[in-house]
Amino acid sequence: MRIAVIDLGTNTFHLLIAETSGQDFKVLYKTNVPVKLGEGRINDNIIIPAAFERGISCLKNFKETIVGFQVERVKATATSAVRSAGNGKKFVAAVKELTEIEIEILSGEEEAALIYEGVKLSGAIEDLSLIMDIGGGSVEFILCDTEKLIWKKSYNIGAARLMQRFFKSDPISDQDKNEILVHIQEALTDLFDVCELHQPKTLIGSAGAFETFAELVSAEKNKMIDVATVKSYPFNFDEYIALSIKLINSTHQQRVEMPGIIPLRVDLIVIAALITNFVLGRLKINQLRLSTYDLKMGILANQIQRY
Structure with missing residues (x-):
């Protein structure tokens, strides 16, 4: 099975595509983009319009790559910038509407547990x-x-x-x-x-x-x-x-x-x-x-x- 993992970080968005067989995997593709979603006003808990648009544009490109690799399962997660932003859920909704990518907003505890894994x-x-x-x-x-x-x-x-x-x-x-x-x-x-x-x-x-x-x-x-x-x-x-x-x-x-x-x-x-x-x-x-x-x-x- 081909799995795509999207990690929406505060500074960088990551895309990893892997071919899995049982518990084994092979990374087919890996990239990261300096979206800077937390630019400008992260301490005010807001994603500014320019960063919002960069995030959407990046994920549209990720979607094209995912389709090209014939990925069967996509798992997208967002961390601190989206988690703390007052308009974080609005960003998630916009991504779903424009790219069909569903984003799970991780809690800090969930993020730490996955980092450990x-x-x-x-x-x-x-x-x-x-x-x-x-x-x-x-x-x-x-x-x-x-x-x-x-x-x-x-x-x-x-x-x-x-x-x-x-x-x-x-x-x-x-x-x-x-x-x-x-x-x-x-x-x-x-x-x-x-x-x-x-x-x-x-x-x-x-x-x-x-x-x-x-x-x-x-x-x-x-x-x-x-x-x-x-x-x-x-x-x-x-x-x-x-x-x-x-x-x-x-x-x-x-x-x-x-x-x-x-x-x-x-x-x-x-x-x-x-x-x-x-x-x-x-x-x-x-x-x-x-x-x-x-x-x-x-x-x-x-x-x-x-x-």
């Missing part, structure tokens, strides 16, 4: 770990080991939200950084409490910004990894820390010129580095790993199990 599929979970998925609208944390999910929660501290609210300088000023870190500290109190109890050994970054970190670290060693083909990548911790400090201290133009940063992520990567470093430091974790499998792979795994 995707990361588990990658083989990245080798010990007691904390998974972190940095989206544009929300950040999901999942505490787990090789056998089970222990705890999960979604927080509205996504990179686009923090950037629109706090990132006002170039390079980012100490004041902007401190305001972001105070906000994160206040938001993540219960995460730190549960991790104090369980003491996770490894932080696993789910795709997105962590793929950029991996590409930048490997590029500096002239050993560029292909995130399209690897499932998991263990960071050298010191190399990651050196890179993250370089990113945080850099100007917008310096980041533009770094090979490995896609245009969408040039400024968002600074926020991602700040969040990651704060969590690593606060929890005293010194092992970091990338899982290139994320929410959409979790959705695919879920669909395979159902059908």
Whole structure:
């Protein structure tokens, strides 16, 4: 059976098409489009008209691709930007009317559970770990080991939200950084409490910004990894820390010129580095790993199990 998975993220819309046979699958097609659905007013909980239209246009193109691949089942899900927007349901209705694609709006808890399923599929979970998925609208944390999910929660501290609210300088000023870190500290109190109890050994970054970190670290060693083909990548911790400090201290133009940063992520990567470093430091974790499998792979795994 051919299954199409559509993930409507706050910054990026993803389409994955896979051929399934029993529990096995082969990815036939994969793309992502920087729709920036949360542009401008994500903290006002609204999808602005230009972003609304970009989203519709992208999904019309996705529909043409899905038809071309003769897909039998389509599963489309939306996360933080649509979930929190006052006109999110209007967007979902417009998509249904114009493309016949039905979108399920995931709760933060559902999103976290599916991220766990995707990361588990990658083989990245080798010990007691904390998974972190940095989206544009929300950040999901999942505490787990090789056998089970222990705890999960979604927080509205996504990179686009923090950037629109706090990132006002170039390079980012100490004041902007401190305001972001105070906000994160206040938001993540219960995460730190549960991790104090369980003491996770490894932080696993789910795709997105962590793929950029991996590409930048490997590029500096002239050993560029292909995130399209690897499932998991263990960071050298010191190399990651050196890179993250370089990113945080850099100007917008310096980041533009770094090979490995896609245009969408040039400024968002600074926020991602700040969040990651704060969590690593606060929890005293010194092992970091990338899982290139994320929410959409979790959705695919879920669909395979159902059908």
